[in-house]
Amino acid sequence: xxxxxxxxxxIIVVLLYVFATAYLGYLGYRGTKTTSxxxxxxRKVHPFVMxxxxxxxxxxxxxxxxxxxxxxxxxxxxxxxTFCNIFVGIFIAxxxxxxxxxxxxxxxxxxxxxxxxxxxxxxxxxxxxxxxVIALFMPLYGSAVLIGGTExxxxxxxxxxxxxxxIFAVLVATYVFFGGLKGVMYTDALQGVIMFAGMxxxxxxxxxxxxxxxxxxxxxxxxxxLTPPTLTxxxxxxxxxxxxxxxxxxxxxxxxxxxxxxxxxxxIGVLAQPQLAVRFMTVKSKRELNRAVGIxxxxxxxxxxxxxxxxxxxxxYFALHGPLFQGRVLKMVNADKQHALLQVMKKSPSGEWMxxxxxxxxxxxxxxxxxxxVKTDGDGKWLSVAKSTNELGVVREGVVIPAVLDKxxxxxxxxxxxxxxxxxxxxxxxxxxxxSDQIIPTYIRxxxxxxxxxxxxxxxLAAAMSTLSSQFHTLGTAxxxxxxxxxxxxxxxxxxxxxxxxxxxxILLGLVLAVAVGYYAKKEQAVVSIIARATAIFFGLCxxxxxxxxxxxxxxxRMTKAGAIASMLVGFCVSTFWxxxxxxxxxxxxxxxxxxxxxxxxxxxxxDPLFIALPLSLLTVVVVSSFTRKSDEAHLDICFSSNKKNNxxxx
Amino acid sequence: xxxxxxxxxxxxxxxxxxxxxxCVVYGWLNWNRGGDEIKxxxxxxxxxEDKAEEKL
Numbered sequence: 001x002x003x004x005x006x007x008x009x010x011i012i013v014v015l016l017y018v019f020a021t022a023y024l025g026y027l028g029y030r031g032t033k034t035t036s037x038x039x040x041x042x043r044k045v046h047p048f049v050m051x052x053x054x055x056x057x058x059x060x061x062x063x064x065x066x067x068x069x070x071x072x073x074x075x076x077x078x079x080x081x082t083f084c085n086i087f088v089g090i091f092i093a094x095x096x097x098x099x100x101x102x103x104x105x106x107x108x109x110x111x112x113x114x115x116x117x118x119x120x121x122x123x124x125x126x127x128x129x130x131x132x133v134i135a136l137f138m139p140l141y142g143s144a145v146l147i148g149g150t151e152x153x154x155x156x157x158x159x160x161x162x163x164x165x166x167i168f169a170v171l172v173a174t175y176v177f178f179g180g181l182k183g184v185m186y187t188d189a190l191q192g193v194i195m196f197a198g199m200x201x202x203x204x205x206x207x208x209x210x211x212x213x214x215x216x217x218x219x220x221x222x223x224x225x226l227t228p229p230t231l232t233x234x235x236x237x238x239x240x241x242x243x244x245x246x247x248x249x250x251x252x253x254x255x256x257x258x259x260x261x262x263x264x265x266x267x268i269g270v271l272a273q274p275q276l277a278v279r280f281m282t283v284k285s286k287r288e289l290n291r292a293v294g295i296x297x298x299x300x301x302x303x304x305x306x307x308x309x310x311x312x313x314x315x316x317y318f319a320l321h322g323p324l325f326q327g328r329v330l331k332m333v334n335a336d337k338q339h340a341l342l343q344v345m346k347k348s349p350s351g352e353w354m355x356x357x358x359x360x361x362x363x364x365x366x367x368x369x370x371x372x373x374v375k376t377d378g379d380g381k382w383l384s385v386a387k388s389t390n391e392l393g394v395v396r397e398g399v400v401i402p403a404v405l406d407k408x409x410x411x412x413x414x415x416x417x418x419x420x421x422x423x424x425x426x427x428x429x430x431x432x433x434x435x436s437d438q439i440i441p442t443y444i445r446x447x448x449x450x451x452x453x454x455x456x457x458x459x460x461l462a463a464a465m466s467t468l469s470s471q472f473h474t475l476g477t478a479x480x481x482x483x484x485x486x487x488x489x490x491x492x493x494x495x496x497x498x499x500x501x502x503x504x505x506x507i508l509l510g511l512v513l514a515v516a517v518g519y520y521a522k523k524e525q526a527v528v529s530i531i532a533r534a535t536a537i538f539f540g541l542c543x544x545x546x547x548x549x550x551x552x553x554x555x556x557x558r559m560t561k562a563g564a565i566a567s568m569l570v571g572f573c574v575s576t577f578w579x580x581x582x583x584x585x586x587x588x589x590x591x592x593x594x595x596x597x598x599x600x601x602x603x604x605x606x607x608d609p610l611f612i613a614l615p616l617s618l619l620t621v622v623v624v625s626s627f628t629r630k631s632d633e634a635h636l637d638i639c640f641s642s643n644k645k646n647n648x649x650x651x
Numbered sequence: 652x653x654x655x656x657x658x659x660x661x662x663x664x665x666x667x668x669x670x671x672x673x674c675v676v677y678g679w680l681n682w683n684r685g686g687d688e689i690k691x692x693x694x695x696x697x698x699x700e701d702k703a704e705e706k707l
Contacts, residue, residue, distance in 0.1 A: 076655065079663035086670040091677070099685075106696040111703050217654030224656070241657035282700070284693070286685030294678020301671040481703065 013451045017458060020190060051295035052192030059195070059303040060467035061148025061460050062141075065440045066531025067304065070262065071311030072428040072439035073231070073529075075239030076220075077258050078312070082305040084267025090296040093271055098280045098289040100554040104639050105281035112474070113274035114482040116281075117546070120553040120639060121561040122631055124486050126568065131482025133545055133572060134274050138475040139510045141538035142468060143517035144531045146172070147437065149464040150518060151531075155441035156457050161522055168461075169515045172468050173508075188466055194459045196299060199306040201452060202444075206309075209447065210316040219316040225333050226319075226402035226427055239312050253606045260608035261536045269539025269610065272546040274474050307440065314428045314443040319404045322425040322446065326412065327356070328382055329422050330400060338405040342424055343384065343398050346371050353416060355385050355398055362393030366434060369399065380417040401426045436529040472507045479506030536608065537579065537586065544571035544613035548621040557636045563625030571617030578609035 071078040101116070110116035114134065118127025146168060153164040210216030217240055224238025235244035235254035243254035270276065283289055327345040344356040354371035361367055375383045385398030403424035405411075412421040431446065432438035444453050480503035489499070521530040548571070549564040579586045581597045584605040588595060596605040630636070652661040 076660050076664065077657075079660065079667055083663055083666045083670055086667060086674060091670060091674055095677070106690075106692045109696055109699055111696075111700055214654040219654075221654060221656040238656060240655040240660050242659045281696070284689060287681075287683065288685075290681035290685045291678055293681075294675040297671045297674025297678075301667060305667050305671075477703070 009451060013455060017194065017455055048295060049189045051292040051299065052189040052196070055296060055299040055303070056188045056192035056195060056463055056466055059300070059463060060145045061152065061464040062144040062467075062531050062535045063304050064199075064307045064460065064463075065148040065151055066144060066437055066529050066535065067262070067266075068307035068311035069432070069436040069439035069529050070532045071308035072314050072432070072443075073436040074236065074243070074254065074258055075241065076217075076309065076312045077242045078262060078308045079305065080259070080263045081267050082301065082308055084263060085270065085300045085304050086297050088267055089270040090293060090300055093276065094289050094293045094296065097271065097277075097551065097554065098283065099286045101277055101280040102283055102286075102289070104554055107638050110281070111278075112477045112482055113277045113546075113550075114478060116277065117549060117553060117564070118482070118486075121549070121559075121564045122635060123561050123565065126549070126561070126564060127482050128486050129565075129568060130274075130546065131478040131486070133541070134478040135475050135483060135506055135510070137538055137541055138471055138478070139513035140517060140534045142471045142475075142510060142514035143521065144534035144538075145464050145467050145471070146514050147518045147521060147531050147534075149461055151435075151437045152441045152444075152457055152460055155438060155445050156453065162519065165515060165518050168464075169511065169518075172465065173511055175465055175469060191459065191462045191466060192299065194455070195463060196302050198452070198456050198459050199302045202310055202448070202456075203306040205448065206313050206317060209321065210313055211320075216313055216316055219320070220313060222337060223315055223319055223339075223404075223427065225337075225339055226404070228402065228427075228429070239315055247603050250602050252603050256603050256606045256608075260611050261540075261606070262532060265536040265540040265543075265608045265610045268547075268614070269536070269541075269543040272542045272550055273539065274478070274542065274546075275470050277550065278474070310443070311428075311439060314439060314447070317443065317447055318428055318431055319425050322431055324406060324423045325401060325403060325426060325430075326421055326423045327401075328419060329405075330384060333402070338407070338410060338424070340403055340405055340422070340424065342401050342403040342422065342426075344401060345374070345421065353382075353419075353421060357385060357396060358399050360395045360397075362389075362395070367394065376417075380419075382416075382419045401430045437531055472510060475510045476503040476507045479503060533586070540608055540610035540613075541572070541575050544575045544610055544617050546571075547614065548618045552621055552625070557640055558625055558630060559621065560625045560628040560630055562628035563621045563623075566624040567617045567621035570620040571613050574613035574616050575609040578612055583607075583609060 067078065067081065104110075104120060105116050108116065108119040110119050112131075114127045114130035117130050118124060146165065149168050150161060150165045153159055153168060154161050157164070159167075207213055207216055210219055221238060221240040224241065227236050227238060231254070233250065234257075235251045237244055243258055244251055245255045246252040247256075280289070283292070325342060325344055326347075327342040329340045330343050331341045333339040333341060345353045346356060348354050348371070353374060355374050356369065357372050358369045359367040372385075375385075377383055387395065387397040389395050403426050405422055405424040410422055410424065412423060414421070428439045428443065429436060432442045444456055448456070480499045484502040485499055517534065521534070545568050548567045549559070552559040552567075553564065580590050580592050581587055582605055584596050584599075587593050587597075587605075598604040652658065653664060655661040655664060
């Protein structure tokens with residue numbers, strides 16, 4: 001726990017941070033506040049401020065804690081996601097989607113993503129449907145960010161998960177309901193600077209601690225024989241290798257999890273994120289988008305690139321510097337490297353060595369850990385703990401960990417009869433107690449200086465806050481402006497008091513839903529972190545439902561209203577069907593089926609819905625648009641004609 | 652390569668750095684390109700955006 005050991009310099013650093021944030025927030029409120037204020041006033045904002053505020057809003061605890069932890073478990077293959085984040089999420093998105101979105105959004109006076117789609121295709125149904133999808137599923141993504149912050153609070157303050165979740169949710173609710181919905185550019189930008197500095201310190205410190213760039217990677221490569229058997233069974237080949245590629249056998253599952261869900265699901269899904277598309281509209285000109293590309297690329301590399309590299313390298317750090325485990329060697333995995341399987345043991349107050357035992361429920365969830373007296377054979381030699389299963393299906397077995405024996409003192413001097421206790425260090429997931437979402441918080445707590453841990457905690461919480469407020473802002477406007485006003489507001493746009501009421505109710509319900517997901521997710525902890533899964537589901541669903549209609553809509557005059565509607569319905573229905581009946585573990589958590597309907601066909605249950613739904617939705621838009629009626633030419637001219645043709649007046 | 656066992660992971664590592672450099676070079680070369688004029692449609696949009704925000 002940090003708080004027990006905090007001293008004066010630590011407090012000073014934290015106070016400086018808090019005051020700087022508060023001061024910049026005050027400056028922001030006193031002067032111009034939001035991007036639209038800048039546009040109205042025609043003032044200039046430095047592209048650094050714009051880009052950093054953008055980055056801080058979109059990178060949150062989900063990317064750093066959730067996906068960083070997944071990299072700690074699966075390794076550096078996750079860097080393909082960083083590549084997609086930079087190349088697809090920044091380069092392609094800013095250069096090819098940014099300007100058309102901004103231009104068409106302004107010309108059609110669209111202020112939300114559903115409104116952009118609805119007005120482009122002149123369809124109330126599209127706007128309402130898109131609004132509903134966002135309002136219903138945004139809490140899932142919100143829960144991912146919420147869990148990320150909660151995991152960090154539990155580690156930092158040694159607090160119970162549920163209590164931390166509740167406290168964090170109350171903080172977020174207070175922030176959102178007392179005017180935190182408007183992004184204050186300078187506070188966001190300060191958060192961006194701190195995040196950048198924090199991540200830079202993190203990667204430099206990590207590389208130094210593992211012996212440098214090449215040596216650190218080499219050390220991580222050398223740990224591959226310590227990969228847990230449950231992971232090697234699904235294709236894990238070490239932390240600097242891609243999982244085994246193929247199709248049709250369980251040993252290829254990990255490749256499909258990493259590539260289809262994590263890399264493609266999130267990497268491509270980012271293109272159709274409602275919050276991102278709306279941000280393009282708040283940018284003043286194409287020039288600002290051009291300028292933001294370079295800064296955005298560096299920022300994303302510093303965020304996800306560092307988080308994933310650090311997550312993977314944390315294994316090498318823990319193997320070199322982690323707290324020691326003591327126990328007895330069950331098997332030497334590699335005698336040259338002193339890699340072994342260790343039965344963890346603890347000394348009782350009376351000085352006797354006891355075996356660490358764990359109990360797991362029949363569906364693989366951890367139940368209890370305790371110590372028990374060691375059993376010995378006739379010669380006094382320690383026997384391994386026999387694995388047993390009781391009538392309820394609870395499995396009882398010894399706590400066995402992969403370990404690198406301590407170089408200075410691999411075996412303890414106090415032999416017990418013929419037995420020689422040993423000591424060594426293990427890999428990240430062991431220190432994180434089997435929960436990949438705990439890898440980054442645990443690494444920060446154990447490896448980094450205290451002051452850094454505190455600032456990093458505050459920064460992550462602030463980053464989570466800014467992302468959550470933008471998520472709930474999008475949710476609220478989707479429910480109020482896109483669904484309620486369109487369905488019940490009439491032509492005048494509806495009663496604004498009632499809309500405000502709907503927006504607040506929607507935000508509150510969304511928050512409650514996000515907390516509920518956070519609460520139940522903890523109970524359903526699966527192989528891949530819940531943070532990564534929830535994020536991937538939302539990103540994949542958005543891409544399958546919106547991407548063809550969105551990209552086609554801003555680029556092509558040939559896209560028709562019928563084509564867009566059909567594509568959105570196909571993308572949404574196929575995605576949700578795949579999630580509810582095929583994808584593991586999502587389908588069993590949703591509960592409509594007890595196991596995947598493709599459970600007997602290896603790999604299919606881990607293929608991401610995006611892989612199936614996006615091609616189908618794309619095909620649908622092309623086919624249906626080719627034989628249905630285009631929008632009228634006058635409308636298409638407003639959307640696509642050049643500025644000169646439109647005869648706009650410059651000011 | 653770089654102590655990374657698998658060439659596909661090493662490629663991802665290098666592509667991350669390469670794509671960042673691509674972004675930086677693009678941003679630098681186009682720093683003053685793309686126009687910076689505010690049009691009526693932009694101002695109208697921003698005024699409406701402020702009204703929509705006020706509702707929240």
